[in-house]
Amino acid sequence: MHADVWTRRRFLGTTAMTLGAAVRAAGFDVEAAQASAPVVTRTDVVYGRVEGSALLANIAYPDGPGPRAGIISVHGGRWRAGNRTDASSIRVAQWAEFGYFAMSIDYRLVGGSPAPAPYLDMRCAVRWLHAHAADYGVDPERLYLIGQSAGGQMVSLAATLGDGAYPKVGGWDSARADVRAVVSVAGAYDLNTLSWGNLWTPIGGNVEDARRVASPMTHVGGATKPILVIHSDDDRSVPVQQAIDFVDKLKAAGVTHRFVHYTDKGHMGITDDVIKEARAFIAEMEPKKPA
Numbered sequence: 001m002h003a004d005v006w007t008r009r010r011f012l013g014t015t016a017m018t019l020g021a022a023v024r025a026a027g028f029d030v031e032a033a034q035a036s037a038p039v040v041t042r043t044d045v046v047y048g049r050v051e052g053s054a055l056l057a058n059i060a061y062p063d064g065p066g067p068r069a070g071i072i073s074v075h076g077g078r079w080r081a082g083n084r085t086d087a088s089s090i091r092v093a094q095w096a097e098f099g100y101f102a103m104s105i106d107y108r109l110v111g112g113s114p115a116p117a118p119y120l121d122m123r124c125a126v127r128w129l130h131a132h133a134a135d136y137g138v139d140p141e142r143l144y145l146i147g148q149s150a151g152g153q154m155v156s157l158a159a160t161l162g163d164g165a166y167p168k169v170g171g172w173d174s175a176r177a178d179v180r181a182v183v184s185v186a187g188a189y190d191l192n193t194l195s196w197g198n199l200w201t202p203i204g205g206n207v208e209d210a211r212r213v214a215s216p217m218t219h220v221g222g223a224t225k226p227i228l229v230i231h232s233d234d235d236r237s238v239p240v241q242q243a244i245d246f247v248d249k250l251k252a253a254g255v256t257h258r259f260v261h262y263t264d265k266g267h268m269g270i271t272d273d274v275i276k277e278a279r280a281f282i283a284e285m286e287p288k289k290p291a
Contacts, residue, residue, distance in 0.1 A: 037062035039096040047105065048124040048170025050113075055121050055170055057105040058084055059136075060096035066137025069144060069282070070129055071095055072122075073104040073270070076149030076186070078196050079118045080110050087269035088148035088185075098279065101138045103129060115200040116166055116214060122154050123163060123177055124170030131175040144282055145182040148269055149237060152187020156216035156246075159225035164213065181226035181256075181285040183278045186268045188238045189217045189246040196237075217242075220249040226256035228281040230274055232265035256285075 041060040048055040062068065076088035083089070084104040095102035107121035126143070133140045147155035159182045191197035191211035202210045212218050227250060231243035243259070250257040260277050268274060 037064040039063065039093055041093050041096070045103075047103075047128040048121065048172070050108065050117075050121070050124075050169050053108070055105070055107065055124060056084070057103050057125065058092050059101070059103045060092035061101040061136050062096055062099060064137070066101075067139035067142070068099055068101055068137055069142040069286070070101040070103070070133070070136075070138040071144045071146060071282075072125055072129060073102070074107070074122055074145065074147035074151035074154050075104070076147070076151045076269075077109075078199055079115065079150045080199055082150075088151060090146060090270050090275075094275075101129075101136045110199055110201075115202050115210070118150070119154050119157060119214065120166060120169045122158065123166070123168065124172065126158070126177045126179060127168070127170075127172035127175040130177065131172045140176065141180065141287060143179045144285075145179050146185070146270070146278055147182070147187065148185040149187065149267065152184035153189065153191070153214070153216060155182040156184045156187050156189060156227060157214060157219070158182060159227050160216045160219035160221070161213075164219075179225060181228070181282065183228045183230070183274075183281060185230045185270065185274050186232070186235055186238055187216075187229070187243070187246075189242045190215045194238065194242070217246055217249060220246070220253050220255065222253060222255075224250070224253060224255045226285055228258050228260065228278065230260040230262075230268065230277060232262035232268060234264055235267045237267040 039060055040063045043058045045057045045059050046054045047057045073090040075082040084106045089104045092102035092104050105125045108117040130140055145155035145158055188194050191200050191214055192208055197211055200211050200214055201207050229243050229247055231240050233240050247259045258281055
């Protein structure tokens with residue numbers, strides 16, 4: 001059995017007990033927020049416009065003053081399918097009950113808008129949230145991303161590359177686009193060795209170079225944001241070796257990370273297990289309040 005599997009099982013036994021303690025130690029009692037505030041939900045929020053087309057999101061947040069953490073969910077579907085309400089996305093009302101401003105986005109799919117359109121739209125969503133942080137009581141230092149499969153590739157690319165040489169589209173060009181940490185669920189990290197990596201095909205240029213630039217594995221370094229990597233040995237969409245190799249690079253670069261390594265969960269969506277692990281990780285990443 002792989003050593004990381006043993007680590008995974010030891011960690012599981014303590015997660016439920018440590019989640020509340022970790023959150024309280026960080027100085028942010030999300031359970032209190034959950035109990036004290038009703039939730040506001042909005043659908044079809046326009047977070048950007050590209051060539052006349054609206055980029056849409058669903059949002060939810062506690063009805064009351066902040067500051068609160070914000071989280072953006074990026075769905076999977078190999079960049080060609082999926083949407084902001086499927087099993088690869090968080091349920092925004094649930095995360096609002098946890099005390100977050102929660103946002104789940106749609107983005108342009110590669111069948112109609114070739115790569116890197118999905119990533120450009122996700123970057124726009126991050127800028128939108130920074131630009132509107134004060135409107136929703138969001139602490140701009142406490143923005144997180146969670147993505148599944150192709151969404152995991154995108155949030156991990158945000159953590160490792162950021163904007164890189166990609167253009168800004170959709171609006172909010174002057175807003176910040178940084179995040180505190182990301183959660184990658186069954187994510188893809190090396191597009192040139194992935195069976196469906198050929199779906200990332202820009203209109204011009206060398207496609208292998210384009211896929212290398214879009215691979216989070218390429219950009220791991222000292223400036224990489226903290227990452228929670230969640231993957232299972234029996235994932236038939238993204239081989240677990242991609243996650244293992246990515247984690248090895250994170251270790252070598254000294255990046256803050258955690259690897260939650262399952263044996264039998266398949267190509268995971270946003271399951272209860274994922275939610276528990278994500279909340280525990282985010283609680284550890286929260287800034288500490290001054291004593």
